[in-house]
Amino acid sequence: MEHRHDAGRRRIGAWVFWAVWVLTGPLLLADAPTAAGLVVAVRGEVTITPAGGAARPVVLKDEVRQHDTLRTGARGRLQICFEDDTILSLGRNTQIEISEFVFKPSDGQGAMGLNISEGVFRVVGGIIMKIAPENFRAETPTATIGIRGSSFAAEATASRTRVVLLGTTGAGITVSNDDGYRIVYVPGTGVAVALGQAPGPVRSMDAVAAALLGQTSVGGAGAAPGAEDGSGGGQDDGAAVDPQGLIPGYRTETEARLAVAEEPPDGSLPMGDGTAIGLDLANGWALRTLSPDEIAVTVGLEDGRPSRVESGGMVLHAPGTSNSADTFPDGPATGPGLLFTFTDGRIAGNSAVTVSRGSIVPVGTDADIETWGQWEMDIADPNGTASHRVVGLWQATSLARTATEVVRGLLLGADFTGSYRGSAHCLRNGAERFDGTARFDLDFRNNAFTGAMDFAGDGGPAMDVAGSIGEGGVQGRVTTIHGDSAVRSSSLRGAFHGETGQSLQGAFDAQSAANRYIGIFATSRRESPPKAAPRP
Incomplete structure (x- = not known):
């Protein structure tokens, strides 16, 4: 019983x-949670902690899921292959949480988030970075890293992040925080981000790249953390004899044109510096880049002609106190610039601004070392109550920006006048586009310039310009708009490119009683400066 x-x-x-x-x-x-990836290599002490669970040792072929936290010990290394073929490699003493993972390729959906507390890691982008690049982010204590068809390595501590681009088939990487943005476009370059500070300048980091590759290799020992420092010591510390060598891009027009000539007729032209300016048609604000490295584009060719913007991005700043053009380019802004990314001719927004009907196209007819075009987008009002139409112009170059030390030592104060000639393009009231010519005469002895932009041949006005020359380039204003009323407010800024400042490119903004003009210019100097300037 x-x-x-x-x-x-x-x-x-x-x-x-x-x-x-x-x-x-x-x-x-x-x-x-479903499996996000699989452990394909492990070495030393490595643990995995599921959300709400206890830590346990990682073994080969372990599944990794969303919200899992991975931790390597003093001799630990780990490599994970995710469902979309993204590869994540961790060095020793590293802690990372898989904060988000979504992969639905049939629906064109994907997202990946990493939360890095400390350590060294390397990412090789997979399918998510191709179908939804705007949905990847790696958060460190001091920065957010975005990746678009690229690979990068980084080292993170509580007070600093160093990140270097290893390779790219897309638009490189973005590095940002509440204080600023950087776009890293050239392999072997990167930035350092200190706690509470904007990302530093993009600089050569070959030694850092080598060190981080070693530290994240499951089969190699690598260099000790901190052995290579982007801010001191090693070949990337800024102590190089040639400061121009630290800036990405071609030194001379000859080198740049040779690269263009060698590109296949249906190839791509990556360009890492330039300018962009737009006009918000609702409130009259000018939105613009403030630094040449705040725009990067890859232009696709068709039969040797620019046909599309394949990838890239731009960081736009807006004035914060008035609608007057004299807030551009140095006036107060609402805060850090906002990053907008380009994919196959479309413009995508960011966490603060929603974009619809965003497009960017090249207008130049021939492949060259400079390319320009137009862009437009609807952006949502920050309060979500209205949509603003923004239209603008952009240009980019494959020439390297001229090092400040070169401008200071070779040009400023020299008994030399440079005559720069080239093209200019402008929009009147965001509706009419005029293409014309630009001329700038730079008196380096007195650090002043005068010039003109002439759009009369295309039905537009001619403009006179004047201003001063500084280490960063030229800064001035539009003094006269012929055939229009008096200039109420205006500004103009240009940056030098090439190893001797042989190229001058920039943007301008001018307002009369009846019209608002925004535009871009790209010019070249044929004269050679003296071999040495009077001031060091």
């Missing part, structure tokens, strides 16, 4: 279990 009662209790227990499973099992399965 006792055995029959036991058997009966077991049968009742089994039925109860089955009833509970039928009612709740599917819900439990639905809530259970």
Whole structure:
């Protein structure tokens, strides 16, 4: 009898279990996170901690899920292959949480988030970075890293992040925080980001790249953390004899044109410096880049002609106190610039601004070392109450920006006048575009310039310009708009490019009583400066 009662209790227990499973099992399965990736290599002490669970040792072929936290010890290394073929490699003493992972390729959806507390890591982008590049982010204590068809390595501590681009088939990487943005476009370059500060300048980091590659290799020892420092010591510390060598891009027009000539007719031209300016048609604000490295584009060619913007991005700043053009380019802004990214001719927004109907196109007819075009987008009002139409112009170059030390030592104060000639393009009231010529005469002895932009041949006005020359380039204003009323407010800024400042490119903004003009210019100097300037 006792055995029959036991058997009966077991049968009742089994039925109860089955009833509970039928009612709740599917819900439990639905809530259970699916595998995001698989451990493909592990070395030394490495643990995995599921959300709400306890840490346990990682073994080869372990599944990794969303919200898992991975930790390597003093001799630990780890490599994970995610479902979309993204590869994540961790060095020693590293802690990372897989904060988000979504991969639905049939729907064109994907997202990946990493939360790095400390350590060294390397990412090789997979399918998510191609179908939804705007949905990847790696958060460190001091910066957010975005990746678009690229690979990068980084080292993070509580007070600093160093990140270097290793390779790219897209638009490089972005590095940002509440204080600023940087776009890293050339492999072997990167930035350092200190706590509470904007990302530093993009600089050569070959030694850092080599060190981080070693530290994140499961099969190699690598260099000790901190052995290579982008801010002191090593070949990337800024102590190089040639400061121009630290800036990405071609030194001379000859080098740049040779690269263009060698590109296949249906190839791509990456350009890492330039300018962009737009006009918000709702409130009259000028939105613009403030530094040449705040725009980068890859232009696709068709039969040797620019046909599309394949990838890239721009950081735009807006004035914060008035609609007057004299807030551009140095007036107060609402805060850090906002990053907008380009993918196959489309413009995508960011966490603060939603973009619809965003497009960017090249207008130049021939492949060259400079390319320009137009862009437009609808942006959502920050309060979500209205949509603003923004239209603008952009240009980019494959020439390297001229080092400040070169401008200071070779040009400023020299007994030399440079005559820069080239093209200019402008929009009047955001509707009419005029293409014309630009001329700037730079008196380096007195650090002043005059010039003109002439759009009369295309039905537009001619403009006179004047201003001063500084280490960063030229800064001035539009003094006269011929055929229009008096200039109420205006500004103009240009930056030098090339190893001797042989190229001058920039943007301008001018307002009369009836019209608002925004535009861009790209010019070249044929004269050679003296071999040495009077001031060091």
